[in-house]
Amino acid sequence: MRKTLQCTLGAGALALALQAAPPARAADLEQYIPLPSFRVGPYASSGIPLFDGIIDYLTYVNETQGGINGVRLTWSECETGWLADKGVECYEQMKNGRNGSPTPFFFPLSGPIAAALAERTEQDRIPLVTIGYGITDATAGAVYPYNFPIMANFYSQSSSVVNYIAQLEGGADKLKGKKIVTAYNDSPPGRETIASMKLLAEKYGFEDIQVPIPLPGNEQTAVWRGIRQHKPDYVFLRGWGVMTPVAIKTAVRFGLPAERLIGDIWSASEEDVIPAGASAKGYKAITPNPSGTDFPVLQGIRKAVVDAGKSSLRDKNSFGSVFYNSGVMQGILMVEALRKTQEKYGVKALNGEEARWGFENLSLDEPRIAALGATGLLQPLEVTCDDHEGGGSVRVQQWDGQKWTVVSDWVVAERDLLRPLIDAGAARHAKEKGIAPRDCGRPL
Known part of the structure; x- marks a missing residue:
């Protein structure tokens, strides 16, 4: 001090301050x-x-x-x-x-x-x-x-994945008619991106296919047999723990290229890919910290x-x-x-x-x-009173069989598009709990 x-x-x-303190x-x-x-x-x-x-x-x-x-x-x-x-x-x-x-x-x-x-x-x-x-x-x-x-947050993660796919395809207009499967862990957090992917699909015209993976995900043969039948262009994988390497191995076994799998933040670590062995080579995932x-x-x-x-x-x-x-x-x-x-x-x-x-x-x-x-x-x-997320960006990394390599700059989510979903959910919560929202300079 x-x-x-x-x-x-x-x-x-x-001297005066020290005497007074x-x-x-x-x-x-x-x-x-x-x-x-x-x-x-x-x-x-x-x-x-x-x-x-x-x-x-x-x-x-x-x-x-x-x-x-x-x-x-x-x-x-x-x-x-x-x-x-x-x-x-x-x-x-x-x-x-x-x-x-x-x-x-x-x-x-x-x-x-x-x-x-x-x-x-x-x-x-x-x-x-x-x-x-x-x-x-x-x-x-x-x-x-x-x-x-x-x-x-979960909405920003889904939006960043869609924006990255648009980059790969040569523009957002190229998303129309594409099939994007979200394979998610069947839990409340896993289901968080259903609403955001629906909204993004409505805007860009891609087919939004939601497929739950039962926890803990040790066996996924039936899940990926069904996903293969959809013939997806990309799969957004939202796993956690053992679910992710099992998903990667099973997807590749059913003929889905690892390069077309894009994991979320919780399917983006060494612990997610090393157990998948050679199947994981080429797999991509988003991360806020490479x-x-x-x-x-x-x-x-x-x-x-x-x-x-x-x-x-x-x-x-x-x-x-x-x-x-x-x-x-x-x-x-x-x-x-x-x-x-x-x-x-x-x-x-x-x-x-x-x-x-x-x-x-x-x-x-x-x-x-x-x-x-x-x-x-x-x-x-x-971060502000109105915005407790404050960021909304991720980077994409790819597994080369030995290590992760960053393959994108910061990919930014469409937060303005997603914010009405957040405000509507927050308003419902406020009504249910009898909460009077603070004045953060912008009405919900």
Whole structure:
């Protein structure tokens, strides 16, 4: 805190300020961050590198910057197994903070946990932050003040896939008459893109074919036999866990080229393609955070954390993987939201109500992203009261049999087209729950 004052005050004013300021409490100089991890269970192969990436980035900030303006970051993990009931238990254990430091936000890292906590976190005034999943309608911050589906909600993901297909075909007008199958995990999150794909099909004239895949997806022969009969031009694959490699292998076995399969964010990791073996070569998927180690922030983490023996990383081969980089990206969002919050509330440990302001004013432009060493890893973001997504872009990567290669620039969703769907859903929710929408400068 004194170091910050020295940068902004003259010597006389500084002396008066230091005399007037109360001594800093230890808790004020530590910011607690809860981490509801899933390192065991059916999705552990994804959760382990993801949380290693988050922790390594938080460690990197502590080691290279002394924390956020002198406020060091602390954290604890609570094992959820990705399960809703365990996630709720972890939230209740973590929501009151640690050692005098409040809890500023909660990243559930699980669709079922996010759904189970949506109302509870709002009552507790703690931002619930979901990246690439969660409640799409929560993009409307006027109705969902503490829910943030930042970066790429489900509607944006589907729109980005359609826009990428249009690029491959030589223009949006070439989509007319094409057949696009959405093969989705048969769950509430899996069904989230049905409405957006219907709207996009109406605009562009492609045939929208929806095919559910029963969970957990260990056997999909009947599903892909049926998809083959449709003779699709492209398949938008919305899997999770074991479902994705089984889908890829089965699709290829039925004669569908891997190049015509495009996975969503949760079908875009090494863990999704390596088990599929040779069948996965050529497979594509969208991602908000590409794999790779050439990003300056990754090089900084390697030097200050991994090589220094301070890493949480258990498998060094996971460094730079899709899920490890996802963890780094989410760590960046955590830190930058807190940094923004400090601008309004001061250099101290922050609570959820304060951090909500930080998220609603989070702005990351290209120069700031470059300063973070994350150009190409992180998309520009502009989160507001009205717009809790703030991004809406993805990149497309392709598996060459050994590694992912990025094959597109940022593909931008048609958010203006999709927003009426979101507003209508948010308005229904407000009516059902008796919520008076906030004034965010634009009526629903």
